[in-house]
Amino acid sequence: MSSNKxxxxxxxxxxxxxxxxxxxxxEYLYKFIVPTDQKKILQxxxxxxxxxxxxxxKESGKGTYTSVSVNVNMxxxxxxxxxxxxxxxxVEGVISL
Structure with missing residues (x-):
């Protein structure tokens, strides 16, 4: 099965x-993980x-990744x-949870 499917x-x-x-x-809570890069977080x-x-x-312990939580009314x-x-x-490299 293809990735798009x-x-x-x-x-x-x-x-x-x-x-x-x-x-x-x-209210809906989005959670994303991105490589720690202020540009990606701002995107x-x-x-x-x-x-x-x-x-x-919240930055990971080693500072490699940042989790971004977004609570918003949808x-x-x-x-x-x-x-x-x-x-x-x-947003390149984002992981949606």
């Missing part, structure tokens, strides 16, 4: 889970700019997923 299947399952477990609009912050997001960061699962896709496309 796996990604599509993942988002399809996530969409169903989000609809079944949450009433929308709702993620910029993608959530003007959404009223609360963003926290209107529906499709908005959640499109933000995941946008971050993946625009």
């Amino acid at each position: 796996k990604t599509e299947e993942f988002y399809k399952k996530l969409r169903i889970q989000l609809y079944e477990t949450t009433s929308w609009p709702s 993620i912050e910029d993608l959530f700019n003007n959404l009223g997001a609360v963003i926290t960061t 209107k529906d699962p499709d908005a959640v997923i499109s933000k995941y896709i946008e971050v993946a496309e625009k």
Whole structure:
């Protein structure tokens, strides 16, 4: 199975889970890991700019990676997923959790 097909299947399952477990609009907590690079962290912050997001960061013990948590009110699962896709496309080396 190709990577794109796996990604599509993942988002399809996530969409169903989000609809079944949450009433929308709702707070959603995104978690990302990026190599510690202020530019990459700012890229993620910029993608959530003007959404009223609360963003926290924490560097790994060795300082190699930084976790970025974004708590934001989203209107529906499709908005959640499109933000995941946008971050993946625009921030090189990001890992979405």
